[in-house]
Amino acid sequence: MNDFSDLLAANQTYTQSFDLAGFDGVARAGVAMVTCMDSRIDPLRMIGLHPGDAKxxxxxxxRVTDQALVALVxxxxxxxxxxxxxxxxTRCAMASSTEADLRQKVGNAANVDASWMTLGAIDDQRATIINDVQRVRTHPLIRDSVLVGGFLYDVDSGKLEQVV
Ligand SMILES: [Zn+2]
Structure with a gap:
């Protein structure tokens, strides 16, 4: 499929039972999650939430990037x-390759030099989680009463382990 017609057709069906209208867009459960783009992750269902509940x-x-921090603020x-x-x-592509390997893979796939681009390979996941949580906790525009936790999600069992 080289166009969007299948997705637009699915959207047509979606609108027929659409039930998220008339909602102000706050996080109803008071939750925000920063997580990977990996398609094995279903962020809402893994913690028992539904559309409307969380950012x-x-x-x-x-990663807690500068842009993620803006969103959290x-x-x-x-x-x-x-x-x-x-x-x-677990089994995150960003944590299972070095930055050099990732650049090489992307460069090979694109058939264009990718050596200039920062892709963000993760060297040590647990250390990264701890540092990223610290970035959120110490942000001057995020008050101390906000609970911030760091977790590792197992894509094979669905289990969420708290790291910090
Ligand atoms: Zn990942």
């Missing part, structure tokens, strides 16, 4: 967030 911020590796101050989960996962 979900995804990127390669589930907005979430905490304007959108009802009072708990933040930083969730990396």
């Amino acid at each position: 979900i911020l995804r990127n390669p590796g589930g 907005l979430g905490v101050n304007l959108l009802n967030v009072d708990r933040v989960l930083v969730v990396e996962h």
Whole structure:
């Protein structure tokens, strides 16, 4: 399929039973999660939440990037967030290659030099989770009463382990 017609057809069906209208867009459960873009992760269902309950911020590796921090500041101050989960996962592609290997793979796939680009390979997941949680906790615009936890999600069992 080289166009979007299948997805737009599915959307047509979706609108027929659409039930998320008339909602102000706060995080109803007060939760924000930073996690990886990996398609094996279902961020809401893994913690028993539903659409409308949480702010979900995804990127390669589930990193607390500058942009993720902007979203968390907005979430905490304007959108009802009072708990933040930083969730990396097992068998993450970002944590199983070196930066050089990742650049090589991307460069080979694109058939264009990728050696100039920062892709963000993760050297030590647990250390990264601890550092990223610290970035959130120490942000001047995120109040101390906000709970911030770091977790590792097992893509084979669905289990979420708290690291920090
Ligand atoms: Zn990943």
